[in-house]
Amino acid sequence: MDRQTTVIAVGNQKGGVGKTTNTVHLARALVERGHRVLIIDLDMNHGATRHFGIVPEAFLGSYEMLLGEEPAESLVLGHGDEDVSLPEGLFLIPAARKLEGIDQALASKSKFLSPGEVLKEPLNALRGKFDVIFLDTAPNATTPTIASYLAADQFLLSAMPDPFAIAGLNDALADIGDAQRRGNPQLRLLGVVLSGVDKRTALAQSLTDFVEQSFALEGVSLKFRTTIGRSTVIPQTQKAGRTLFETHPDHKVTHEYRALAEELEQRLGLHEPVLAEVAHG
Numbered sequence: 001m002d003r004q005t006t007v008i009a010v011g012n013q014k015g016g017v018g019k020t021t022n023t024v025h026l027a028r029a030l031v032e033r034g035h036r037v038l039i040i041d042l043d044m045n046h047g048a049t050r051h052f053g054i055v056p057e058a059f060l061g062s063y064e065m066l067l068g069e070e071p072a073e074s075l076v077l078g079h080g081d082e083d084v085s086l087p088e089g090l091f092l093i094p095a096a097r098k099l100e101g102i103d104q105a106l107a108s109k110s111k112f113l114s115p116g117e118v119l120k121e122p123l124n125a126l127r128g129k130f131d132v133i134f135l136d137t138a139p140n141a142t143t144p145t146i147a148s149y150l151a152a153d154q155f156l157l158s159a160m161p162d163p164f165a166i167a168g169l170n171d172a173l174a175d176i177g178d179a180q181r182r183g184n185p186q187l188r189l190l191g192v193v194l195s196g197v198d199k200r201t202a203l204a205q206s207l208t209d210f211v212e213q214s215f216a217l218e219g220v221s222l223k224f225r226t227t228i229g230r231s232t233v234i235p236q237t238q239k240a241g242r243t244l245f246e247t248h249p250d251h252k253v254t255h256e257y258r259a260l261a262e263e264l265e266q267r268l269g270l271h272e273p274v275l276a277e278v279a280h281g
């Protein structure tokens with residue numbers, strides 16, 4: 001039976017604010033809860049691809065998908081594929097550096113192609129096959145980022161408790177409104193994730209409170225209750241090409257991602273699968 005697929009774009013046009021880390025760990029946590037999850041890496045710096053220790057040049061990926069050169073399904077990497085160490089239930093369409101040339105490549109394909117629309121067709125082909133599809137975007141308004149705003153069902157904002165990252169949230173909110181008016185009226189703001197929070201400092205606390213109070217819809221805060229603490233285990237696990245669920249399954253931050261995934265599941269109204277298809281751990 002086809003699955004009801006939710007496409008979640010993860011963004012903030014500030015760089016280095018936890019988008020990729022949150023995408024990878026939320027996806028992994030949802031897999032632990034029994035969901036089938038795909039990450040599409042749409043950043044030419046291919047952070048999500050690197051996070052899983054995958055050599056980007058070794059595979060075709062989002063570049064070919066956006067150009068329509070390969071059917072989207074054939075680009076999906078999964079557990080058991082050669083030279084890939086993805087956990088079971090977690091799938092990836094990798095990115096590579098050549099994404100920086102996507103605009104030229106699209107322009108030479110057809111004069112009439114509208115670059116902002118290039119994700120819709122591939123996503124339609126992937127819908128029904130996953131419970132959640134995450135789009136990990138670049139920290140600037142590249143064509144794949146714009147296409148994500150125009151094709152996603154939900155937008156998840158990432159920020160760290162730093163004034164610039166929080167200022168970036170306002171820009172992202174304006175962009176979401178713009179995308180709703182210009183072709184994606186269905187787009188919803190799923191919420192704001194704060195990560196890299198040093199819970200001991202007063203500045204982090206006051207910025208967390210600020211986000212809690214400033215980003216609200218009809219009196220309900222858009223900030224997820226669970227915040228992700230700052231810890232050196234994150235860069236360590238990234239270097240190892242794994243997620244915390246593999247390298248530090250009982251770490252405090254790993255548990256925070258589990259709690260965040262549960263909140264996300266509730267906000268999306270996702271049903272817990274009747275039969276968990278993936279064993280825990």
Ligand SMILES: Nc1ncnc2c1ncn2[C@@H]1O[C@H](COP(=O)(O)OP(=O)(O)OP(=O)(O)O)[C@@H](O)[C@H]1O
Binds near residue numbers: 021230
């Ligand atoms: N909770 C955390 N604790 C400590 N460091 C973190 C945490 N989350 C992310 N980082 C670190 O912060 C940096 C930026 O994280 P990440 O790559 O996820 O951000 P990004 O928004 O995807 O960046 P970019 O805009 O470059 O794609 C990385 O070096 C990562 O290791």
Ligand SMILES: [Mg+2]
Binds near residue numbers: 019021043048
């Ligand atoms: Mg990133």
